[in-house]
Amino acid sequence: MKKIIIAATLLALSFSISACSLTDKGSLKKITEGKEFNAWEMDLAEKLESYGLEDDEKEKLQKIDEECDDIKDNDYKTQLLTAKKLVKLSSQIESRLEDSAKDLVEKLGKTDVPYASEDDKKKISEYSETVSDMIKKHDFSNYKDISESFSKLVENSSTKLTGLDVNIVQFDYTNYPTVRMYVDVKDSSGNVVTNLSPNMFFVSQKSVANGDFQSVTIKNISMLDQKDALNIDMVADTSSSMEGERLSSAKTVMSTFLNTVQFNVGDKVKLTEFNSYIDKSGVFTSDVNALNQKIFSYVASGQTKLYDTLIYAVQDVSGIPGAKCVLAFTDGEDVGSYNSASDVVNVVSSYKIPVYIVRIGDNYSANDPELMQITSASGGEFKYFSSFGMDMGNFYNSIYTGMKKYYEIEYEMPDPTNYTDKRDFNVYVKGDGVGGSADIETNSGNDFFNTLLGNFLRSYIEDMNSHSYNQLASKIDDTVSPTDETGLKYQMSKQVTGGFANVVSESLMSYSVSSITVVDENTIKLATDEDYDVILDRKYSSFTGDKLNQLNNILYRNSWNVGPDSQIRIWERVNQKPEYVLKKGSDGVWRFSQYSVDPGSNATIAIYDAVTAY
Template identity: 30%
Template sequence: MFCKNCGSPLDDNASFCGNCGAKLSPKSKKKHSPVKYVLLILALLLVCGGLYATVGLNLRKNNLMSKIEESKIDEYVTAGKRLNSQWDKLGITDFSDKNDLLKDFKAVNKNVSDFQSCSKEVKTMQEEKANYDLAHENYEEYEKLLSDCADAIKEKDASGALELFQEVKQSFSDLKAANDDYIDDRIDTYENLDLKDAKDKVKTSYDKNLSKIHELAKSEDRDYQALQKAFNSMDQAIFMYIEPKNPLEVTVQQVDASEFPKVKLYVNLKDPATQKVPDNLDKTLFYINKEDANQKYIKQVVTSVNQLNEKESLKINMVADVSGSMDGAPLAEAKNIMTNFINSVQFDAGDLVELTSFSTGVRLEQEFCNDPNVLTNDISALYTSDMTSLYDALYTAVERVATQTGARCVIAFTDGNDNYSSCTVQDVINVAKRYHVPVFIIGIGSINSNDISQITAQTGGAYYNINTVDSMQNIYDQIYQMEKELYLVEFEDSTGATVKDTAQIEAGYHSLEYGGKCSYSYTPNVLLNPNSTSIYQDGPEAVVEKYLKNFPQAVTNSDFSLIADCMKQGSAIYTEQEKYVKRSIDETLDSYEIVDTQYNGDSSCVISTRETYYVQVQGKALQLMTQECKYSLEKAGNDWKMTSFVDLKVTSRIKQ
C-alpha cells in the first residue's frame, strides 16, 4: 500500500505514514465473492442428483430384470444376467452407458412379452383350429406349423417359437384364403349340376341346401364348420349326380354277420395314384346298396363308420414255421422279429393275438391273448422239429380266428415247401373264403410260391417273398398297418334276408373329392365257438346248438344226460349217442356253424352243421377234426327233438 498524502510506501498494519506522519484510514475488510458458494451448492446438487439418478436407473433396471427372471425362459434370463453384469461394471456417472443398457433390457422384456402373447394366441388357435378345416391340404400345413410352435413353447424355445409363430400367422391367412376359394368352387360346382333327371325329392333338397349355403357364404365372418355341414348335407342329397375329382379303389375284405341282421363290412379304400388311404374321408358319404328278393338294389341305412386305427380291434393268428430248416440263427432272428411285432400291437384298443406253430404237426402255442408278456414268453419257448405242415397250420389258424368277432387275419411265415399236411391248398382257400379271413404269407428264400400265392390272392391277403429272416420286420409292420387302415362300415340288413342267404351288395364312397364302389357277394356264414352267445333262442336250430355245446362234455365225462333232452327218446340218434359217450374219447368243441335248415312241412326238418373238434382217442395223437353233419328233427307239440343222423362226413383231420 502507499500513503495517499505523500505517496510513500506504508508498512503492513501501520496507523501513521512513516514519512509525513499522516494518519492512515482504517483498513476495510476484504469482501468474499459469492461465486464460490454458488459453485459449491451446484456441486452438492450435482452429487445429490447423480445419486438420485443412479438410484432411479437401478430401480428401472431391477424392475426389468425381475420380469425377465419371472419368465423362466433360459435364453432371456441368460441375456438379462449378461446385461446385469455389464451394468455392475459401470461407474456412478456412466449415465449414457446405463441408458443404453436399459434399452437392451427393454428389448429383452419385449421378447418376453411377445413370447407370452404368442403362448396365449397359440393356445387359442389350437382350441379353435378344427373350425378352419375345410381346404384340407392348407389345413394340414397350418396344423403342422401350429403343433411345432406349441412344442417350441412347451420346451421354452422362445426364439424358435416366435419365429414359427410368424409362419403360423401367415399359414393361417393362407388357410382362410384357401377356404374361401374352396367355398366358391363348391358353390360353382353345385350351381352347374345337371339335375334334369333327378326326382322331385332330390331337387327340393338341392334347392334347400343351396339356399342355406348361399346364406352362410354371404357372411363377412364365414363359419367354415357350418358351411362344411351344409356341403355334407348337399352331398348326401345329390351325391349320385356329382362327378368326383379323384377315383377311389374300393374292395370289401371281410364280413362279420355274427349279429345279423346287423352286418359289419371291412372295407379297403385306396387312391390309385398314391396307393394310400385318403385322409379325412367323410363318414356320412359311405353307402351300401343290397339286392332284395326282386333283384332290385335297395339303399341300406349305414349306422356306423370307423377306421380300425381309431377305435376298432384286430384279431391276428400268427403262424410260425418251426421246421428243421429254421433251427439255430433263423429261428432266433424270427423270435426277435415276432417279439418286436407283438410290442407294436394295439392291445389297449382291444387287439388280440394267437400264436400257432407248425412242423411235424400243428401246435397251438397260445390262445387269443392281450398280454404281450405272455405272448413273448411263448415265442421265446418255440423249438424246431422235422417236417413242414404249412397247409394244416393255415387251415387251423383260419378256423380259430374265424370264431372271433370283428376284423381278423392270419399272418404266417415259412422257409420251406409243405411236405406233411393232410389239408390241401384248396382246403385252406375254401375255409378262408367261407369265413372271410384274409391270409398273409411271408416266404423266406427260394420256395415254390405258386400254391402260396394262390392262397393269399383268393383270400384277400398278400404274399411277400424275402431272402432272409431279418427282412420280416417291415412286412409284419406293413401288414398290420394295412389292416388297421380298413374302414368298418356297419349297416342293418332291411331286405328281409336270413343269415343263411347269399347277399349281393354295392359298397362305395362318393364325394366331390373322391368316388368309387365295388360289387361284392357273400354268404354271412357265422362260425361260433362254444363260449359264444347262442344266436338261436328257439326253434330246431336252438336244439341243435344246445346239443353241439353240450356234446363234448357229455363224451369226456361219459354223461349222456347232458344231451338226452335234445333227442327223441328211443330214436336212432338217441340210441347211438347213448353208446358213443361211453367210449374212451376226450372231445373239445372248437367251433361250429349252423349252415342250413330245410323244412319238410311244419313238423320236420333237416339241419346242416359244420363242426370242428379237438379229439383225443386213447393211444393216438391229438387231432383237430372237422366234420359236416345233417340232423333230422321232428316237432312234438311245441318241442323240437333230434331223431337221426341224415349224413356225417369228416372233411379234415389235422395232427397236433
C-alpha cells in the same frame, strides 16, 4: 301483324315442347323410381349382368349401354325410350330365368339323390329355397352360379363318381342281424384314404322283388384304428426243418412284430404252433409277456403241417368278433398235411380273412407259388423274411397298418330271417369330387350259421379234450330232455365226459354249412360237412377189414414191426355230415338242439399215419 303471329306460334311451340319434356321426365321418374337416369341404368345393367346372361342378351344390354353414353342429361325423351328398351329386355331376361328356375325346382324336386349325405340334403334344400325366393322377388342375382352349383350337387348325389378304389375286405356276422362290413379305400395312386367322414358312405342291397338296389340304414362308421380291435392268429412253424437259425430268426421277428400291435386299444394275438401236431391250446390275449414267453420256448421237431394249420387258423379266427387276420411264419415246406394247397385256397377264398405268410429261409422255394396263391386268394400278402430282415417297419406298414386303415361299416341286415337268400350288396364311397364303389354277392344267412357252427364245434373240441361240459353248455338248447338220445345235450355231455376213452386228442380241421332248411321262424335244420383230425391209441389186434389194410400199408411204409398186442397210435381224418336242429330261444339266440341226421350214419374214416406207441 305477321311477326306477332310467328312469335305467338313459336311461344306456343315452346310451351308444347316444354310440356312434352315435362311429361317425358315424369314418365321416366316412374320407371326409374325417382333415380337419376344414368345411375338407374348402371344399377339395372349391373343387376342383369349378375344373372348370368345368354350371349344375345349380353349383346342387347351392351348396345343399350353404349346408347346411354350419347344421351344428354336433359334429353328426357331419349332417356325414356332407352329406359323402356332396358325394362323390356329386363322383363324378357327375368321371364326366361323365372321359367328356368321353376323348371329347375320342379326337376330337382323329382330327382332321386341316393348318394346325398345329410349335409348334401340340407344344401339342396337351402338351394331350392333360395331359387324359390328368387322367383318370388323377381331377383335372379347370381342365379347362374347358384343353379350350376345346385345342379352339380344333385348330379353328384344321384350318380356315382369315380377315382377311388373301394374293396370290401370281410364281413363279421357274430352279432347278426347286426353286420359289420370292412372296407378298404385307396386313391388313384394306391394310397389309403383316411379322411372320409361317415356321411360319405352309402350301402345298398339289391331287392329280390324288383332287382333295384335299395338303401340300407347305416348304424355306425369308423376307421378301425380309431376304436376297434384287430385279432391276429399268429402261426408259428416249429418243425424240424426250422431248426437252428431259421427258428431263431422267426422267434425274433415274431417278438418284434408284437411291439407293433395296438394292445392298448384291444388288439389280441393268439399263438398257434405247429409241426406234426397243431397246438390249439392258445387263446387270444393282449398279454405280450405271456406271448413272448411262449415264443421263446419253441423247440424245432416233427413234420410241417402247414396247409392243415392255415385252414385251422382261418376257421378258428373267423368266430372272433371284429376284424381278423392270420399271420404265418414258416419255411413253407409242407410235410404231412391232409389238405392240399388248393384246399387252403378254397377255404380262404370263402372266408375272406387275409392270410399273410412270411417265409423264413432261402430267397426262393418251389412251394412259393402255392403260398402266393393262398395269400392272394385271401386278400393277404406273401413276404420273404430276407427282404426286410429284422426291420419290421415296412412289414408293419404294409400289413398291420393296412388292416388298421379299414373302415368298419355297421348296419342292420334287411329281412334278416331270409336265411337262404343270396344277397347282392353295393358300397359306394363319395369323396371330394371323386368316388368309388364295390359290389359283392353274399349269403349272409349261410355265413351267420357257419359262424355259429364254428363256435359250436370249437367248443365241442375244447370240452372233448378237457373231458368237461363247460364251453358247450351255452350253445346247446337246454329245453330238450337230458334223457332224449336225439338231443345234443344228451349226446355231447356223454361224449365229452369220457365217451371216447382211447382218444388222445381231437382237432376240428374244417367245416361248412351244406344247406339250411327253415322249418318256422324259431326252428331251422342245418346240414353240415365236418372234418376232424383224431389221434387215438388202439391195440393192433382190434383192427379189422379196411382199417387193418390202411394200417398195414402205413406200418409197412414206415418199417414198423408190430405184434397182436402192440399198442398203435394212429392219426385219422374223420368226415361226417350231420344235420342239426337249431332252436331260437326267447332271448333271440340260436342254439343247437337235436340231431335230425346222426353223424355216425354217414361218417368216413381214413387212417393217414401210425406209429407203435409201446
